[in-house]
Amino acid sequence: MLDFTKCSVEQLMEEKQLLEKKYADYVGQKLKLDMSRGKPASTQLDLNNDILSTLETYITEDGTDARNYGVLDGLSEAKKLFSELLNIAPANMIIGGNSSLNLMYDAMTRLFLFGTEGERPWCQLDQVKFLCPSPGYDRHFAICEDLGIEMITVPMHEDGPDMDYIESLVKEDASIKGIWCVPLYSNPQGICYSDEVVERLASMKTAAKDFRIFWDNAYGVHHIYDEVKLKDIFEAARAAGNENRVYYFFSTSKITFPGAGVALIASSLSNIAEIKKHMSIQTIGHDKLNQLRTVNYFKNAEGIRTHMKKLGNELRPKFEIVLNTLEKELAGTGLLSWTKPQGGYFVAVDTLPGCAKETVRLAKEAGVVLTGAGATFPYQNDPQDRNIRIAPTYPTVEELQKAMELFCVCVKLAGVNRLLIENQ
Ligand code: PMP
Secondary structure, eight states: OOOGGGOOHHHHHHHHHHHHHHHHHHHHTTOOEEESSOOOOHHHHHTTGGGGGOOOOSBOTTSOBTTSSOOTTOOHHHHHHHHHHHTOOGGGEEEOSSOHHHHHHHHHHHHHHTOSTTOOOGGGSSOOEEEEEESOOHHHHHHHHHHTOEEEEEEEETTEEOHHHHHHHHTTOTTEEEEEEOOSSOTTTOOOOOHHHHHHHHHOOOSOTTOEEEEEOTTTTOBSSSOOOOOOHHHHHHHTTOGGGEEEEEESTTTSOTTSSOEEEEOOHHHHHHHHHHHHHHOSOOOHHHHHHHHHHHOSHHHHHHHHHHHHHHHHHHHHHHHHHHHHHHTTSSSEEEOOOSBSSOEEEEESTTOHHHHHHHHHHTTEEEOOTTTTSGGGOOTTSOEEEEOOSSSOHHHHHHHHHHHHHHHHHHHHHHHHHHHO
């Protein structure tokens, strides 16, 4: 494969002409595809349709009528299901509504309004800072922006965020109140935190007594290739005497139906009691019928694991299209590097510095909408303008193949143009 970074200006000019022709062909095809969000395809959603008709009874195990108000923290059968799946004791969890992001936002606003550990509410402080391993999930960063939390970008390594950097910051600065983590198959890179990273996060010394880890395990059971095991952060935090440090989030949004699944928050017993106190003012209870539907449909954790294998089979060909097309078109060109996730929902790529926005723009002009460049960084600001999130789940395999081929042309065209500017 031609290494574009080693080409002469003449060679680059030649390539540019060829690429512009190819690009014009794609524009002529009037593609219309949205790959901006990690949404499942309707064929993937169809795998779950039986959940809509599984409600055999609305009376719960303990005789509660699920049609009526009550049971703030969730049905015990729902807790049992997720307890078995995630290895978290039922007493340490609250089953919420349809969205884990909502639980995260609420957890953050409670800290702002009421504080915790006897410390001042965060709204009374001059400055609240959060660590944001990046590239990361744009909606986490949006919560910080909404509440005026200063975000500190933390580089990601192959085994999780840069722990030396994190430890050096949190031990000195009491205004750093927490960190966002997607510990398994992270959004967008598909990175899995190593045991050492989990251990260090759980045990590190923090100047803030009320430091919180927002442990968003959204892709905790989303294995596509080999299953990666995640170290139990609660166990590590308990052993280090920091058991209040962790808020753990999970949902079935990417298991059954996004926005119509069941979400949960798990934490230490004292944190759970604190959350329930405020939650009892906020709501009389969440949707128990949906909890029952979910339990009836899956029966037990094994039911979810079997379902996730089917889902993996559905997603694997799409990941393969992405990875094979990148390999075929861009390996050795010097224009792009990318991650090879073992699971989750995304693949992340890095262009040459200064080329991500232009690549996304070119794709959009040709009818393929990608996640906005920069979205994976705090303040939508990718300092090197390199990172792009590829979300392969929504299109059909045929559409995805075409979109990826166009994407590669856009990467090359943006890269060649950048190299020509630099060589001027
Ligand atoms: N966390 C991460 C890392 C996600 O990728 C998503 C979905 N895109 C969510 C949370 C949202 O989950 P929910 O639907 O449960 O709010």
